[in-house]
Amino acid sequence: DAGVTQSPTHLIKTRGQHVTLRCSPISGHKSVSWYQQVLGQGPQFIFQYYEKEERGRGNFPDRFSARQFPNYSSELNVNALLLGDSALYLCASSLSGFDKAFFGQGTRLTVV
Amino acid sequence: AQTVTQSQPEMSVQEAETVTLSCTYDTSESDYYLFWYKQPPSRQMILVIRQEAYKQQNATENRFSVNFQKAAKSFSLKISDSQLGDAAMYFCAYRNNYGGSQGNLIFGKGTKLSVKP
Numbered sequence: 001d002a003g004v005t006q007s008p009t010h011l012i013k014t015r016g017q018h019v020t021l022r023c024s025p026i027s028g029h030k031s032v033s034w035y036q037q038v039l040g041q042g043p044q045f046i047f048q049y050y051e052k053e054e055r056g057r058g059n060f061p062d063r064f065s066a067r068q069f070p071n072y073s074s075e076l077n078v079n080a081l082l083l084g085d086s087a088l089y090l091c092a093s094s095l096s097g098f099d100k101a102f103f104g105q106g107t108r109l110t111v112v
Numbered sequence: 113a114q115t116v117t118q119s120q121p122e123m124s125v126q127e128a129e130t131v132t133l134s135c136t137y138d139t140s141e142s143d144y145y146l147f148w149y150k151q152p153p154s155r156q157m158i159l160v161i162r163q164e165a166y167k168q169q170n171a172t173e174n175r176f177s178v179n180f181q182k183a184a185k186s187f188s189l190k191i192s193d194s195q196l197g198d199a200a201m202y203f204c205a206y207r208n209n210y211g212g213s214q215g216n217l218i219f220g221k222g223t224k225l226s227v228k229p
Binding site for chain 1 (some may be wrong): 116149154155156157158159162203205209216217218219220221222
């Protein structure tokens with residue numbers, strides 16, 4: 001079975017631009033969570049979705065938004081990019097959100 | 113708010129030896145999970161071991177075991193018979209089991225483990 005897949009793997013954007021990151025969960029998993037990992041730090045929670053509904057939101061500005069589709073895949077959108085948004089963005093999926101989370105390999109976003 | 117602290121930015125161990133990584137956490141909750149994740153250079157977070165707060169018995173997974181001290185809010189990871197493939201960043205993480213943020217993992221800053229041949 002395929003694991004959690006994220007696309008793209010690397011991305012370079014200019015300040016002020018918009019970016020969309022994508023995540024496909026493991027088949028059968030209905031929950032997707034997004035995390036931001038700045039270099040040298042642990043991941044920080046951004047969003048969790050379950051059955052297409054937002055279940056939780058971390059302490060991130062409104063420039064960050066997400067959604068989950070009927071097939072349980074998810075998108076993370078970031079508007080008006082800042083240099084500080086440069087990070088590794090990780091997606092994790094699980095059956096219900098309360099059980100074991102499986103992570104993708106992340107999208108490395110660089111804002112210049 | 114819950115916090116997770118890893119006080120060892122870097123650790124080193126000789127191949128085949130044993131190493132212990134430290135983690136402390138702060139919470140007022142009684143129902144939660146604790147985890148150790150491994151992040152190799154490939155970037156993918158891999159679950160190493162998890163511990164439910166209500167279970168007094170320390171979790172073990174092959175060469176990996178934890179020392180869970182609930183009263184002290186301490187959760188250390190012991191790696192026995194260290195292998196070259198164990199070299200990675202190790203993150204301690206916490207998760208509530210109830211409330212609006214049950215599924216959110218709270219991570220420490222990580223410990224970089226090097227394994228010397």
